[in-house]
Amino acid sequence: NAGVTQTPKFRVLKTGQSMTLLCAQDMNHEYMYWYRQDPGMGLRLIHYSVGEGTTAKGEVPDGYNVSRLKKQNFLLGLESAAPSQTSVYFCASSTWTAGDTEAFFGQGTRLTVV
Amino acid sequence: LAKTTQPISMDSYEGQEVNITCSHNNIATNDYITWYQQFPSQGPRFIIQGYKTKVTNEVASLFIPADRKSSTLSLPRVSLSDTAVYYCLVGDVRGNYGQNFVFGPGTRLSVLP
Numbered sequence: 749n750a751g752v753t754q755t756p757k758f759r760v761l762k763t764g765q766s767m768t769l770l771c772a773q774d775m776n777h778e779y780m781y782w783y784r785q786d787p788g789m790g791l792r793l794i795h796y797s798v799g800e801g802t803t804a805k806g807e808v809p810d811g812y813n814v815s816r817l818k819k820q821n822f823l824l825g826l827e828s829a830a831p832s833q834t835s836v837y838f839c840a841s842s843t844w845t846a847g848d849t850e851a852f853f854g855q856g857t858r859l860t861v862v
Numbered sequence: 863l864a865k866t867t868q869p870i871s872m873d874s875y876e877g878q879e880v881n882i883t884c885s886h887n888n889i890a891t892n893d894y895i896t897w898y899q900q901f902p903s904q905g906p907r908f909i910i911q912g913y914k915t916k917v918t919n920e921v922a923s924l925f926i927p928a929d930r931k932s933s934t935l936s937l938p939r940v941s942l943s944d945t946a947v948y949y950c951l952v953g954d955v956r957g958n959y960g961q962n963f964v965f966g967p968g969t970r971l972s973v974l975p
Contacts, residue, residue: 776964779963781963783965788967789967790947790966790967790968791906791949791951791965792965793963793964793965806964807964809923829896835969836903838905838906840905840906840963842963850908850911851898851906851907851908851963852908853907854905855904856903856904856905857970
């Protein structure tokens with residue numbers, strides 16, 4: 749049981765380049781989330797999904813797009829990377845059962861935009 | 863969306879009990895309280911979740927008073943490995959849970975030898 753797997757673990761981009769981060773979960777969770785975490789800061793919610801084919805904006809969605817074509821995968825795209833998007837990106841998934849909503853996080857993707 | 867307030871940092875010594883309090887004055891009827899732990903360079907890890915009174919698991923206890931406007935995470939006999947950032951989250955776990963899954967700055971706990 750792998751849990752939540754993020755690909756890639758590290759990436760360096762030049763300003764203006766595009767890339768896609770992949771998040772895969774094998775727990776059949778309905779909810780999936782993308783966060784960014786800047787040094788010494790808490791996590792900020794970028795986008796989330798409550799089920800296959802659905803996505804919604806979080807706190808800081810500008811500059812990012814997402815897709816959830818399959819229940820197990822949640823993709824985060826940067827169309828034109830900017831240095832301000834240098835951060836560690838975390839993906840998470842969870843169920844939605846009242847009183848039992850533990851979220852599982854991936855190991856993170858460290859992105860540097862130069 | 864219930865806003866939470868936690869101390870920015872706390873220090874403790876090995877073997878002591880640590881209590882971290884989170885204030886959430888505008889918590890809604892359907893909201894649950896959840897705590898996560900994060901080590902450097904890792905994603906957060908679920909610790910405990912509760913709705914009211916007291917919840918205990920093998921790692922921690924969560925105390926929630928009757929008015930639910932605050933909660934206290936209790937870590938018994940901490941060790942150096944408990945040094946981490948602890949986050950308190952409050953949100954409705956049904957329906958629009960996703961938009962409520964928002965982390966604040968958390969409490970940075972440092973356990974000293």
